Amino acid sequence: MKKNELILxxxxxxCGGTTFRSILNKIYAPDIFFEYSQESSQSKNAKNISxxxxxxxxxxxxxxxxxxxxxSSLITFLRHPVYRTISLYEHIKRLPSDGGILAxxxxxxxxxxxxxxxx
Numbered sequence: 001m002k003k004n005e006l007i008l009x010x011x012x013x014x015c016g017g018t019t020f021r022s023i024l025n026k027i028y029a030p031d032i033f034f035e036y037s038q039e040s041s042q043s044k045n046a047k048n049i050s051x052x053x054x055x056x057x058x059x060x061x062x063x064x065x066x067x068x069x070x071x072s073s074l075i076t077f078l079r080h081p082v083y084r085t086i087s088l089y090e091h092i093k094r095l096p097s098d099g100g101i102l103a104x105x106x107x108x109x110x111x112x113x114x115x116x117x118x119x
Contacts, residue, residue: 008065009057010076014087017077021057028055035060089116 009024011017025032033049035042035058042064049056049068056065079087092099092106099106105119 006072007055015079
């Protein structure tokens, strides 16, 4: 990574991104931008990022941030897909308001973990 290079940190749900967000905040605050907005707002946000920002972290949509990718360092965490799916299933069952369309499926059909995975 080059000095003064922007860091783009892609938070994939249930892969440690929330913990990593708190670490990045300790390192880069106040020069960090957290991107958890809807896809429709992300392109505008990406174009208006302050020159002082050193790190962008969140649920980044590629097409919104693609103009910054070549001049940035990218970071993400991956998790074994089986463990990630189980974690997501349990998380949505605990907090349906965090699950969007998957929460509607879980609330309406109360699927087993196998049915959830197949969905």
